[in-house]
Structure formats: C-alpha cells, structure tokens
Amino acid sequence: MRIHWRSVCSGPAEADMVRLLLLLLLCPYTSWALLRVPLRRAPSIRSQLRANGQLQDFLRDHHPDAFSRRYAHCFPAGTPSLRLGRSSEKLYNFMDAQYYGEISLGTPEQNFSVVFDTGSADLWVPSSYCVSQACALHKRFRAFESTSFRHDGRTFGIHYGSGHLLGVMARDTLKVGGVTVLGQEFGESVYEPGATFVLARFDGVLGMAYPPLAEILGNPVFDSMMAQKGVEAPIFSFYLSRRSSGSGSGGGVDGELVFGGIDEALYNGPITWLPVTAKGYWQIKMDSVEVQGVSSFCPRGCQAIVDTGTSLIAGPTNDILILQQLIGATPTNIGEFLIDCARVSSLPRVTFILGGMEYTLTAEHYVRKEMLADRELCFSGFQAVDIVSPQGPLWILGDVFLSEYYSVFDRGQDRVGFAPARHPADH
Structure with missing residues (x-):
C-alpha cells in the first residue's frame, strides 16, 4: 500500500540533528516499493486497418477470429511441453489492445514496449534473429550484446488466428517499473507472420496472469518479482484512461500500472x-x-x-x-x-x-x-x-x-x- 513518510519518520522534536537527517535520508527509499509504469494508448489495429482500407481484405483473408488469439504449442506430439488440453480455452482478443508501457532486458539494458496483459502469463519480445517483416519494424533483442544473457534451449509456439508466433526460450535480467528481476524466463520470437504484428505499436507482451496459464515453463514476471522481494505487497493495479479524455492521470500518459500497491x-x-x-x-x-x-x-x-x-x-x-x-x-x-x-x-x-x-x-x-x-x-x-x-x-x-x-x-x-x-x- 502507499506509505506516507510521516508514519515512518515521526519522532520527538528534541531528537538530535544527526538522527533526524539519517531518518529523512532513509525515508524516501520506502516509497520505492510502489513501482509505477506509465501506459500509453495508440490507435487500435482495427482502426489502423480500417483507415487504410485494409480491414475488409484482412478479415476475408484470415480466420474469422483474426483479432482473437489462442495459445497452443506448435510442435510434434511427444514434445514435453505439449499441453493441447489447455489451449482450447485460450481464445480472446489482445491484438486490438494498445495500452503499452516500457521494460528493458539484458545488460546493458535493451528497451521494449509491451502490452501488460492480465489475460496471459508469458513474456516475449522479438529476437534479432527474427525473419518476419513485423520484427523489422520493431525493437529486437540482441542476445549477443547482453553479458547477463543465458540460453535456455527450449522452443515455444503461440498460435494466433492470423498465424503463428514461434521462438526460443532465454533468461536475462529484466527491469520494469524501477525493479530489477534477475534470471527472468522469456521468449525470443523468431517468426511473426500476420499483418497485426506489423501494425502493432508494441514490441511484445508481458503476461500477468497466474502461472498455470503460462505456456513458457518458469515463473511469470510478477511471480519473479514476489519471489525476489521486488515489491512491498503482492498486488498490482491498473488505471486506464477513457478514449475521449485524451490523456490519463497526468504527464500526458494514458494510464498507469502500479506494482506493489494502489494509487488512491x-x-x-x-x-x-x-x-x-x-x-x-x-x-x-x-x-x-x-x-x-x-x-x-x-x-x-x-x-x-x-x-x-x-x-x-x-x-x-x-x-x-x-x-x-x-x-x-x-x-x-x-x-x-x-x-x-x-x-x-x-x-x-x-x-x-x-x-x-x-x-x-x-x-x-x-x-x-x-x-x-x-x-x-x-x-x-x-x-x-x-x-x-x-x-x-x-x-x-x-x-x-x-x-x-x-x-x-x-x-x-x-x-x-x-x-x-x-x-x-x-x-
């Protein structure tokens, strides 16, 4: 929850000056437990396709649920991580969502924009080895430039109505909202077909659902934050602006995600x-x-x-x-x-x-x-x-x-x- 410095720093008026100064210096650190990520809102992919006169062609040429998604593994039977029984439930829209914020991966930091998605539990960003047009238009993770990168060796696949997302697994240092997460599992996509990825303003997705929803084995990001005590409380909260309001809570942003508490x-x-x-x-x-x-x-x-x-x-x-x-x-x-x-x-x-x-x-x-x-x-x-x-x-x-x-x-x-x-x- 929000910490007010007065509740921590109050003391007798006659306290000596050194002690008072030490307390005042220490107090600002308590507010770091609330990690704020500004969110921005871009035109939806549907509206971009519609404005370009491409929406009708896109819906005709792709599956009727082109803007819905279903997670499913795309590898032969016998693959240890193949769990088709669960994937049938994972059908819903996220490609039309355009609230996104910033994260960084690697050492030194490489910045990416991601959708913070409470409807999934995986983190992925484009790889520098990706061969799709969509990746060429977005930031790509350069594993060879990161000194903290660890190769995982596993592969993963995500099936969308308009195509497949394929990639390889990795581990690296993640920074989001002012907190550092060490050894975070994530996916590097190497193949992103479909017009939706080309038009997306975001580079990847950061899932914030429960671990059973994850297709990528390992802790989802918020679970890693909790395990590494990066947040004060096991809570996160969202503020999303109205489309008509133009901006959100101030500073020209369209929303706010708070890790570790709420913004009253x-x-x-x-x-x-x-x-x-x-x-x-x-x-x-x-x-x-x-x-x-x-x-x-x-x-x-x-x-x-x-x-x-x-x-x-x-x-x-x-x-x-x-x-x-x-x-x-x-x-x-x-x-x-x-x-x-x-x-x-x-x-x-x-x-x-x-x-x-x-x-x-x-x-x-x-x-x-x-x-x-x-x-x-x-x-x-x-x-x-x-x-x-x-x-x-x-x-x-x-x-x-x-x-x-x-x-x-x-x-x-x-x-x-x-x-x-x-x-x-x-x-």
Whole structure:
C-alpha cells in the first residue's frame, strides 16, 4: 500500500540533528516499493486497418477470429511441453489492445514496449534473429550484446488466428517499473507472420496472469518479482484512461500500472473485492448482466475474466448478438457492429452485477467513436467470443469496462478489486 513518510519518520522534536537527517535520508527509499509504469494508448489495429482500407481484405483473408488469439504449442506430439488440453480455452482478443508501457532486458539494458496483459502469463519480445517483416519494424533483442544473457534451449509456439508466433526460450535480467528481476524466463520470437504484428505499436507482451496459464515453463514476471522481494505487497493495479479524455492521470500518459500497491488518487470511493474462482485467468463470478435495469444475461450467475489485454467486452455469441440488438447495433459485412451516432444519448445502460454491486456503463462508455476520413463512425464496444471452461462460458471484462473502473489484482489474497476510476472530467 502507499506509505506516507510521516508514519515512518515521526519522532520527538528534541531528537538530535544527526538522527533526524539519517531518518529523512532513509525515508524516501520506502516509497520505492510502489513501482509505477506509465501506459500509453495508440490507435487500435482495427482502426489502423480500417483507415487504410485494409480491414475488409484482412478479415476475408484470415480466420474469422483474426483479432482473437489462442495459445497452443506448435510442435510434434511427444514434445514435453505439449499441453493441447489447455489451449482450447485460450481464445480472446489482445491484438486490438494498445495500452503499452516500457521494460528493458539484458545488460546493458535493451528497451521494449509491451502490452501488460492480465489475460496471459508469458513474456516475449522479438529476437534479432527474427525473419518476419513485423520484427523489422520493431525493437529486437540482441542476445549477443547482453553479458547477463543465458540460453535456455527450449522452443515455444503461440498460435494466433492470423498465424503463428514461434521462438526460443532465454533468461536475462529484466527491469520494469524501477525493479530489477534477475534470471527472468522469456521468449525470443523468431517468426511473426500476420499483418497485426506489423501494425502493432508494441514490441511484445508481458503476461500477468497466474502461472498455470503460462505456456513458457518458469515463473511469470510478477511471480519473479514476489519471489525476489521486488515489491512491498503482492498486488498490482491498473488505471486506464477513457478514449475521449485524451490523456490519463497526468504527464500526458494514458494510464498507469502500479506494482506493489494502489494509487488512491486515481479512483473514488472504497474498493469492492471479489474472490478469484479459478487461478489461471483473473477469473471471478459475475452475478448477472442487466440492460436498462432488466436482468438479461446469466441471471443465475456466470464466470468472467478481468483482462487488460482485451480491448472490448466479450461474451458468448448468443448473448452478445441479443445485446447488440438491445443497444441498436447492426452488423456490417466486415464483422463490426455499427451504431447510429445520433442515437448514442438515448441508448440503454448496461450494468454488470459483481459481488452484489452494480457497475454501470452508459452508451458514452461502451460506444467507440472513430473518424474515417471526415465521417464519424460509432462502433459497439461488445464482441462475441466463445470460451469454454469447466465453470461454463466465460465473459471478458476488457478495456471498455476497465477504463471506467480502477482495477486491483491481489495475489496475496487471490482477489480482484474495483472502484470507479477518477478521470479528468470527473474533477
């Protein structure tokens, strides 16, 4: 949690000057336990494809779930790490997500931009040996320049709807948010096909889910931070700006990730906590989903993933198609759902009931407005994604939801907390 220097440094007024100076010198170090990573938001890959007139061709030429992803190993049967039984559950969007921050790997440091993704548990960046066009347009890890690099020897594969990501495993020193992690396992991608990687503003992905979700054997980054006592508390928290606000908490950034605690200046009211129901994703129970105050979906409860790596809110196909009708969204021939911009102010509220608390989104929150040439288009912030789990179909609370609610992920007590996010327009 946040430490105030007064609670550590208070003492009698008559304390001798040397002792006082020592305390004052030591006090600033206590705040280092809160590690802040500024997050930036770039135009989504969908909007870039759409602006370039490439979206329809891309969706036609690739799998219908081109913007969803499924992790799966791509090596012959018998490979020790082949676990196909799990990969069938790992289907959701992250390529459209464009909140990213900076990390460094190696000695001396090599900097990369990554998506901090609570929906996965692996860290990967492009390798200098990568042969794909996407790698040529992004920063690449040069293992031969790092004195702390350790070759692993294992290979890994990630299957996306639009192609495969293949690579080799490694270990090196990682720095993120002011903390150093020694010997962190990560992947060096050597093959990144697909237009989405070419357009992505980020170089790689840093997964922040539970270890069972990892395809790369070894500790995920936050587990390494905890094991090496790099954070004061086993907690991290996200603030994501609204698209319309232009910037986030200050300094021109669009969001903030805090390792080791929370930032009380970025939310209003108390945090409401929900227990994690399955330790893979950050999975919680959702009581129901209401449209304009009427319970419409999963009235007997269902499961939801809290995922910073998904840009929209996703749910089972049948439910989402009904929801699109209820908010007046109409399908297009490129897989998008359009809304009449003139009707946005009259559209119904959509409320998610979590732990008995109501989390309401107005149309201004769930409608995405984008400019195409000189025309404003309004798109639904909901998408259909079918994920089967032992607990039933899963919903995904992505960035459309998380930009309205500050989110806290507590590994110590296996729970997720929400509070209304404090945006500049709220002051």
